[in-house]
Each structure stands twice: as C-alpha cells, then as structure tokens.
Amino acid sequence: MFKKTLVSVALSLGMVAASATAQVSDDVINASFFPYKDSVPSFEGLQVGMTINQGNVEQFKDILDPAMYQFIAQGDTEIKVGETTSFDLHPSYVEATRKYTDGVTLGEKVGQISDHQAGRPFPQEPSLDDPRAGEKLAWNYKYGYNWGDSAVIQPFYWKFRNMKNAKVERTIVMNFNFLNFTRRTSTEPTPEITPNPSNMFRSIYMKVLEPFDLKNTQLLIHRFQDDTKLDNSYLYLGFQRRVRRLSSGQTTDAFLGSDLMIEDFEGYNGRISDMKWTYKGTKNILLPFFNHNDMPKDEEAYKDDEGFQMIAYGGKGNCFPEVTYQLRKAYVVEAEPVDENHPISKRIHYIDAQTFVLPRNVIYDRKGEMWKSFTIGQSHPDHHLPVNKGTGVSIDDAVTMIDVQANHCTTAQFKGIVDSSLSPPDTFTVQNLRASGN
C-alpha cells in the first residue's frame, strides 16, 4: 500500500514537472491561432463583395446558420460578403498558450479543469470522437482573449425594437467594464491581480446612464476560479440607493427588459458546469467579422469629439447590423442547460475557431423551437479606434438579439475601448456601486 502511494506521488510529480517544462508545438499553435496564414476558406459561387439575399440564399444555405438562412430567405435582411481576414490575438496570449497549456486536462466532472495558468487551454483540433470535445471548446471560450485583460464599452447603446414596425420602444445608454483578475497575459500585473481573497476569475461592471427611470442602475458580477461556484451578482437600483444581491434566477431573466438575459452576455455568460456541451462539428460559415472603419455608420446615435460613430442597422425592423460577413472556420457546439427549469432548451454556438469569440448563436425555447438569434459582430482592432490598434482583441462591435417568436429585437451599438486605465480594480467592488450611485 505504502509502495503504491509512493509510486503514485512519483508519477504525479513527474507529470507536474513535465507539464511545467513541455510546450505546445508550433503546428498546434499555428493551426489554432493562425488558420488563415496559408489560405482562406472558399465556397462555390461565393465572392467577396457579393450580396446574399432572398434570390440566391439557397445556393449558400450550407455556409449559413439556420437563423441567418431563415432571415435572408424571408427577405428580412441580406448580407454582404467581405474578405476573410486574420484576427490575430495578442502575442502574449498566444505565448501563454504555448508555454502553459500542454497537459491541461479536464476534471472528473463538468466544470473542473486541471491547473491552468493562462492561454487557450485546449488549442488542439477538437475531435468528434472525443465525448468531452464540446466542453473543451467551452473552456477555450471562457479562458479566451475576449476583451483582453481589461476593456470598457462606453457608451453602449441598447435599443428595444418592434421588428414589425421598426419602432424603437426604449433606448438604454450604459457603460460596461471588464476585468480579468487571473490569467492575465498582456497588461500588468500578470498573471494575477492581488489580493484576490475569493479567487475571482473575472468581473463585469455595468452602469446605466439613460433613461431616467433606470439611471444609476448598476450591475456587478463576480465570477470565480471555481467554475462550480455560482457568480456573486449585485444590483444597485438608483431609486432605492441600495445594493441588492441577485439570485441566479435574475441571470436568466430579461435584462432590463431587453431580449438578452445576463447569461447571454458575450454569447454565453455562465458557468461551464451549468451546461451539457456537445461538439457538433467544424464548418466554414459566414460570420460577422469586419473592419469597423469601413462599415456604414449610424448618423444619429452617437458621435464623439474624434468623429467615432457606431455601426448602422437596417433590414426588417432595423434589427440587423449593416456589416460584412466573412467565410470563416467555426466550431459548432450545442449547450443544453443542466437545470430543467432553465427558460431555454439549448443554444447552438458558432465559435470562431481563430478567436474563440461567439459571433453567431441560435437559441431554442423549452419546446425545442427556435426562439432567438444572437449576433455579436466583430471588428478588427486595427481598423477601429486608434487606441485599439495592436491590442489583439477581436472587438465586439454590433449586437443584435432577435426574438423570432415575438418579432422583437434588442440591438446594441458599441464604442469598445481596450484601455486598462479605464477599469481600475476598485471599479469592480460592491463599494463602488454605492459610491457611483446617487
């Protein structure tokens, strides 16, 4: 027995030593982070600059997700095809992947992962033979370089639109801040902000600026390293001048009356352990990736002193961002809630293979019928605000969540800024909610 234990310890130590020294191979790194280095995907009849509309959509059905196909087929929108371009993530994140992720393994249960310091945990190509491939892709998203180590969206315009008559029912103006406490690669301090007594992984802070009835409403989400632990969420209501804790029921509720739930933020804003993840395959698909500076702008929503304007919307109900779509490699992953009382039956995520952001997501109701279509348009950082150039962040730039059953949508227009000075750590404290209130 004693000898067996010794052998076990020795093996464990050996694995730790091996994982500390081994690096992910260049082939794996190049395939994962630079898939368009040598060639870009193609599809018969598809050309850069063309428009896919009701007249030719059948020809391109295979490179559209079901919701986009339906919208185009119905004549709700049409999309222009852009050139497939590489959205290189920050070199520090790529290097962290190379150095630290060889040997990262899943734990026994969903939501468990072995020591992971930084970078993309599973850069290897997923396999349909791997029953936990979907879960690994979910981890790659969770520990992705989504907004880098820290970023803000200010301002952030949300519009609630009636899709039938294009009437804007509500406009909410907010600021969002993001901060990674751990797994930081590009902004000091790396790899972790200390002290961090509760072992937080990430935090999101939001404050409403308009309209009057929601003004000063603030939301703070603390996400922990331990994925099995539920987020701590706090809400400050301006009219109560009080911080309230949120139960998780509110994270699956219509956030401020929009078509999004808190769990929808960034494509998926929950725990890995809340879902059953299934990898459904890899395919080339049209995804909203573009250069912000080259897209049509909304002349009415916002214009800053330097002339920055937000993406324009058109199509049925003005629910569709007027951006170009690229043919890109995507992993198709199905996420089914573990909780039988969850308001949805599943999400289908089309994960961009290079950046691991979630630009297209289709959500199904409890009966299994298509309920919502969620687009998160991505701008290349080098063709956005000057401050974003070279940040290696795929910038969330134009969102629409369309409730296909209610014929209603919520659009979100961004001014995303990757600048850590705008998100000091004390922004993400409960005390800041009180201090920033009335």
Place this chain on the structure above:
Amino acid sequence: MTEHVKHGCKAIALAVSAATLIPFNAVNAAGNWSGFAENATYYRDEVGLSKFRNTVQFEFQNDIASETFRSLQVNAIIRATYDGVYDLNDDEFGEDVSYDYLGADWHDNDIASQVILTPGVPVPCENDPAQCSALDGYMDEDSDEIRFPDFNDELDFVRELYVTADLQLAGDDVLSMRLGKQQVVWGKTDLFRVLDVINPVDYSRHNIYDELEDIRIPQWMFTADWRMGPNNVFDDSNLQLVWNFDEFRPSNLGTCGQSYRILDAGCFFTSSVSSDYLNAVLGSMGMPALYSANVPIIHDVQDPDWEIANTQVGLKWEGVLGDVTFSLNALHYRQQLPSLHFRALAPGAPIPAGDGVFDIEFPRVNLLGGSVDYYSMAMDAVWRLELAYTEGEELPRDTDGHRETEMARYVIGFDKNQVIPALGTNSAFLISAQVFGEHILDHVEDMPNEEDNWIATFLFKGFYVNNRLSPQIIVAHDFGGKATAIAPSVSYIVNNNWLVNFGANVKLGGDETFPWAVAGGQSVYEPLSRFTNGPIGVANNEDEIQLTVRYSF
C-alpha cells in the same frame, strides 16, 4: 434673524463654499441634466380626491477637472411640488375642513373623543394662532406650505446639493468625501427603517407608501468613506464617517388638515382636553374648578438649537466576505418621532397644567446595529438580515406620557426570482418577503405598543412586454395592530419618456382600542390606540385608487 433667513443663509453659504473650491473654468457649464414632470391623482373612497400632486424634478450632475482629486463631481436635485387637492377638494382637506370629533377619519366616536378630547384644528397656523405658536417649527405648515411642500423655511426645493471628491491614497485605497445636502442610506430594508435612520422622513407625502428616496428629508452632511478595497481576508472593505451637521429636523407626520397624516398625530397635537371634563375631575376630588378654557395637548416643541453638541454622527464598517456582504453601524442621533412629556398642574398632580398637557421632545439616541445578506446557492435566493439596538428612545405610555426604553429592531428578508411559465411570461417574477420585528426591552403594561410586534410584507412583481408592463402586489400586515394593507398596481412604460402607473391601496383593521386611564380605564380609541393600530390601521378609511403619469427627460 428669522429661522427662514438663517436656513437660507446657511444653504447659500455652503453652496458658495463648495463652488469656490472649484475653478470656474473646470466646470462643464452644460453638465448632465435630467428629470421628470409627474402628476399623481388619487381618489379616496367616500372622500373623493385625496391627492392631485404635480411634481417637477431636475437632476444635475457634472464632473469637474481636478489635479488634486481622482474625481470631483457636483450633484443637485431640485424639486417643486404643488398638491392641488387643497384647492380641488377643500371640503375634505385644508384649512377650511372641520372634523366632527378627534379621529373621525378612522374610528367611531366614544367617550374619549366625545367628552374628553376636542377635535384637532386643521392647519392651525390659519385657524388657531395659539396652537400655531405652541407647535412653532414643527408640523405647523400654513396653507401655502401644504400646497407647495418643497417651498418652506428649510428650502426643501433644494432636495440635494453636494460635492463629491475622491482622493487617491497610498496603494489602491481611496478617500471619498461628500459635502452638502444629501441622503445617506444605511441598511437593506424596504418600506420600514431599521438602520436607514440618518435622514428623517416626510410621511405627509404619502404615508409609508412612497419610495423612501422621495420622502427622506435630505440633510446637510459631510461623509467620508475610506474605501480600502480587497485585502487578504475581505473582498471589499469600507469605513464610513457620517456627520450630520444640519439643524435637527424630526420626521414630518402630516399637519392636521393634510390628506396624509400618519397615526393622525397632526390632529392629536392640535386637539385639547375639555375644561368641563377637567373641572369635573377636580370636582370628583372635592376641589374647585380651575380650568377656564380647554387645555391644548401641546404646550411647546422643544426643538434643539443648532450647536455643535447637537449635531449627529455615525460610523459604518462594511465589507464583503466570500458570499456574505455585511455592515456594522453605530449612530448617535436624535429620535425623529416626537416624545410627549406630561406637564402636571402641580408636582405629582394627575391633571395637566392649564397652558398645555405635553411638551414635545426629541431625545438623544445611540444606535448599534448591523446587516448581512447572503446568497444561498441551495435555495437560489438571497437572505437579508438587519438588526439595530438603541438606547435613549422614548415611547408613549398611559401615565406620564412617555417612557425611556432600550429597543431592538430587526428585519429578516427573503428575495427570490422565479420563472413561472403558467403566468404567461418567460421573465422571472420577483418574490420578496420580509418580517420587521420590534422588541421593547423596558416594556410596561401601560404602553400601547406591544412588547413584541411584527409587520410582515410580501411583494410579488411580474414583467411582461420587455419589462414595460409590470403588475405587482404588495401586502403588509401588522400583527399587533391586526391591520393589513393591500396594494396592487400595474405600471406601463410607454417609451423612454412616458410612464403610467395605476394602482389601488386598500386597508383593513384599525379596530383596536386601549384602556385609557383618563377615561376610567375604558377601552377607547383616543389617544393611545393610534400606536396600537399603527400606520396601517389608523389609515383604515384611506382606501384609494391611484393614477400616476410621469414624463421623464
């Protein structure tokens, strides 16, 4: 110098002081303006119009460039209110109304209100100069002041005006200071106040039912928050000092004649004891009649003067420890509800002095308390707990008018969001319940308040049409008073500018009596059962339908 001028000078001086600290060219003249205009029209059963309140509120916020401070900001809220009910329903409210007997709006007549006590005098400063003089400075609004409640001697139309400055300290610590007229909110309770006692409250606006945000009476205060952020133990930690240097103001209970008078206290204060009754008492004792006129209930309001020793100070330490957020609170303040001190005709005499039965005082109080909230993963719900222990409070009693007692108050709250598909929406319903408890440590038999009492509240709120349509029901039950308030309502957000709210407020109860020694121990309503019945029971005849329309900008 009149009080009016003193208050005005103080407000202007402080505003100027704050302004002179700021370089003029650093202020963005445009700033950030917002606000609303609102009409609240309420209709009371068998009474008619009970509120026709028109409010315009402007809110201003401006960041100021500073090299010294990490951030510097000025905030202001200006509010103007006109309640037209006193012009549109002057048969029921205002200076011209008359009451058949004391408490006629909430109970039947009995020996106490028929023989011993006279009806209250509505708007005494219009109808009874002596009463007005006795109440000088407290619930003595004249007819213009009840119509335009923000325009008074205390310049309440300036609801808030303060400067906030954040100073970066060593490390990541921040010292955040706020100076000016403001609200400081402690605690986690809705509807009732346990720790949220720094600002007094204006109950004359709509009893206990308006948001506290709108009925707290802002005070001139200085607050300093030492924001320490996380350390090796706490995820967040903050120490707050509050110095309320404003002249003491009690809560406004509503002047007699106003449409909302919590506990009907305003009318009791302008009532009198019948001289016939008092002379009869003397006669039964074999003494000659001494009283030539009715004896007013209130002789004087002993309002503390402004001096440093009369200012109020508090300290709060709050933080986050894992899944728990907590606060520890200490406050030295004055009781904001009046305490009645009996004035005997002669030392030890059981009958009152001829020029008034009671003096109103506001004793000093020390409070120690704390709050905790905790998210339970197992229940997917949030528990809230709030506790306060006080010493120095004075509560009413049959003999001698009052008794000093230690008090313990607590609230246990439970909040859960639950999706209920059967109710036709995918949005979660907010289910919130709380129990407010009060324990009188030095309770005696002749106190109208029970030694232990509880008020339970329940809120059920739903959201439809992208949260624009929101029905809710609030139920509050006072166990001691055997009184219940039921308030269903529906609000509809038409667009970013327009909001309509339609509701009702129905009360049950108000039937409790108290054996009053002056009435020979008979169980009567006046004057002590107002405390037994509480704010819900005393308002038992105030069943209303309520319509509010707001335009925000």
